[in-house]
Amino acid sequence: MLTVVGCSQANTNQATNPEQSPKVQEAASSGTGKTKVVTTFLPMYIFTKAVTGDAADVEILVPPGTEVHEYQATPNNVKAIATANVLVKNGLGLEEFLENTVKNAQNPKLAQIDASINIKPLNEISPVEKTAKEEHEHAEGNPHVWLDPVLAKQQVINIRDGLIAADPANKATYEANAANYIKELESLNNEFEQTLEKTPNCTFLTFHDAYPYLAQRYKLKQLAVVEIPEDQLAPADVQNAVNAVKKYKVKALFSEPGVDNKLLTSLSKDLNLTLRPLDSLETGKTNPQYYFEAMKANLQTLETACK
DSSP: OEEOOOOOEEEESSOSOTTSOOOOOOOOOOSSOSEEEEESSHHHHHHHHHHHTTSEEEEEEEEEEEOSTTOOOOHHHHHHHHTOSEEEEOOTTOOTTHHHHHHHHTOTTOEEEETTTTOOOOOSSOSSOOOSBOTTOOTTOOOOGGGSHHHHHHHHHHHHHHHHHHOGGGHHHHHHHHHHHHHHHHHHHHHHHHHHTTSTTOEEEESSOOOHHHHHHTTOEEEESBSSOOSSOOHHHHHHHHHHHHHHTOOEEEEOTTOOOHHHHHHHHHTTOEEEEOOOSSSSOOSTTHHHHHHHHHHHHHHHHHO
């Protein structure tokens, strides 16, 4: 099976409509008296909002559809962090823009939550075969841990504990909201296990090294051609993909939702493969339930492609 994916990220300030990406706005105190939490990109926003509910004001820095790996901070990002009580990040070296942005914000009271604490990172670019070029190698390991529901649970726990430490007055709310979300994550994990146990060792090829944690969890195999998405695939990348399809008898080609990649469409036709979407959850709705919506769609895609 062959997979193609893109890595984008989310930015906006406080969300007013959970079904839409929150709009970027001038960072300032909301005047509500609530704890102000700034998150880096969409998965961190989703998990944080699931824990806080309405107990805190939650904003997002990286706009959906923006590549987080190479994101350049804006003045509004600095303002948002300067007036925030808490910053939630994925960690594992993903948000390279953060260090200088936090420094420029000059907010000594800022509490930072690393959502990937206590998660052991995978260091290999692909557990199957290193065909990828490594210009953007993640020195701290692969950061895409949120795509494994079990590791997503750990991230929610880390965010919950960090929020309680920063805002103990809302401890009961954070604990109750996190417990409900964790139950849903556990149910999702069970659904993945029961569905994908029917297709063990299914190998898929990606053009974004986003799925090694998911693959390891459910006994699949990811083969990455490039580590992070590129606007234009190099001829060598295309040839690597063709070679991998033949070598591993790939059944499907995966593209990221909303990506109109004519080269991949053409390649799928040449290889007589069906082009299907697989979502890395780096762009999309900001409602916390979107995680389950997107992941269940991913599960259906994997089940169909692995048959």
